[in-house]
Amino acid sequence: MEPHACAVPADAARDVEEKRLIEQMHRVYPETRDATIVDARHEWRDDCPPFPVGGYGDRPTVRNPGPPLVVAGDMVRTGLPVALMERAATAGFLAASALLERWGVRGVTLWTVPRHGRNAVPRRLAGAAARGPGTR
Structure with a gap:
C-alpha cells in the first residue's frame, strides 16, 4: 500500500498525521488491520503543483x-x-x-x-x- 496525504497543513504534527493516515487506510481497507507494516517511508514535500x-x-x-x-x-x-x-x-x-x-x-x-x-x-x-x- 502506498497511502498519500495531500494538502496537509504546513504546521501539522507529522507523527499525528502519519498515524491518522494509517487509521484511515484501515477504515477504508479493513483487511489491512491485521497486516504487518514491514517498511514505512514518509516524505513531506511541498512540491505539488497548485490547483486552485x-x-x-x-x-x-x-x-x-x-x-x-x-x-x-x-x-x-x-x-x-x-x-x-x-x-x-x-x-x-x-x-x-x-x-x-x-x-x-x-x-x-x-x-x-x-x-x-x-x-x-x-x-x-x-x-x-x-x-x-x-x-x-
Whole structure:
C-alpha cells in the first residue's frame, strides 16, 4: 500500500498525521488491520503543483494552436477523469499521439471509465438535487 496525504497543513504534527493516515487506510481497507507494516517511508514535500478551485479552465491543453507544440504533465487539461500522476501519464500519451499523428502514424488508444452512468434518469435527478429546489 502506498497511502498519500495531500494538502496537509504546513504546521501539522507529522507523527499525528502519519498515524491518522494509517487509521484511515484501515477504515477504508479493513483487511489491512491485521497486516504487518514491514517498511514505512514518509516524505513531506511541498512540491505539488497548485490547483486552485475553478482553475481547471486556465490550464494548457495537450494540443495548442500555433507552433508544433504539445504539452504534457500533471497541470495539463486532458478532458479525462484523471489527476496528478495519472494526468501526467495520460497527457504524455496524448502528446505522443498528437506528435505521431503529424507524421501519419497512429498513436495509442486511451481507455477510460464512462463519463456518464448507464441510466439518464438518475443523472437528471442528481443534477436537479445539486441545483436545489425550484431550479431547472
